[in-house]
Amino acid sequence: MTFLEIVSIIAGVMFGIGAIAAVFRIIRGPSILDRALATDVLLAIAICALGAEMAINTHTDTLVVMLVLAMFAVVGSISIARFMAKQDAS
Amino acid sequence: MSAAEIAVALLILVSAFLSMAAGIGIVRFPDVLTRLHAATKPQVLGLATVLVAIVVQVPTWGVLTTVVLVMTFQLLTQPMTAHMLGRSAYRSDHVRRDLLIEDDLDRDISDHDQSGQ
Incomplete structure (x- = not known):
């Protein structure tokens, strides 16, 4: 097992813990803002994991996917935050 | 195991640790x-370290320019998201006011209300 394979396992476990925690907050989250925020975190972790996989396997196939995600990640959270009425508790 | 591999491993581990810290932060x-404070760590610094790792592994001009584009868009859009979420949270009373040490916006709003009377 090479050095980068060991690193990829450790990093995968850490990314996984972060993603599971974000999903936990999406399910539990008391308000819709918490859910939007946790969705953003889940997306950021997905972008980071895509990049880590590219760096470990030395290819650039999913670089365009990262670009598109970074460009359009903003739409969901802003539309939720902008059009949330005061009485929407969850 | 070359120096570039060690650098890539360190950068990826930093990004993974920040992602894990953000996940634990938004739960706790x-x-x-x-939670907004915890969420911004992988969005900016985690992404930056991973992008540097990609450039170290594949050092070409095409990759470098795309990476700069990704970081630029992330830095442009994430503050907008954080601002809108924070504003919406303040307006819809999802802020724990007993945890706040100083609330400048509340003071400004009451000043404005008094001067408007």
Whole structure:
């Protein structure tokens, strides 16, 4: 097992813990803002994991996917935050 | 195991640690504004370290320019998201006011209300 394979396992476990925690907050989250925020975190972790996989396997196939995600990640959270009425508790 | 591999491993581990810290932070922190603080770590610094790792592994001009584009868009859009979420949280009373040490916006709003009378 090479050095980068060991690193990829450790990093995968850490990314996984972060993603599971974000999903936990999406399910539990008391308000819709918490859910939007946790969705953003889940997306950021997905972008980071895509990049880590590219760096470990030395290819650039999913670089365009990262670009598109970074460009359009903003739409969901802003539309939720902008059009949330005061009485929407969850 | 070359020096470039060690650098790539360190950068990826930093990004993974920040992602894990953000996940734990948004589970443990009490309200939207403190969770917002935890959430921005992988969005900016985690992405930056991973992009540097990609450039170290594949050092070509095409990759470098795309990476700069990704970081630029992330830095442009994430503050907008954080601002809108924080504003919406403040307006819809999802802020734990007993945890706040100083609330400048509340003072400004009451000043404005008094001068408007």
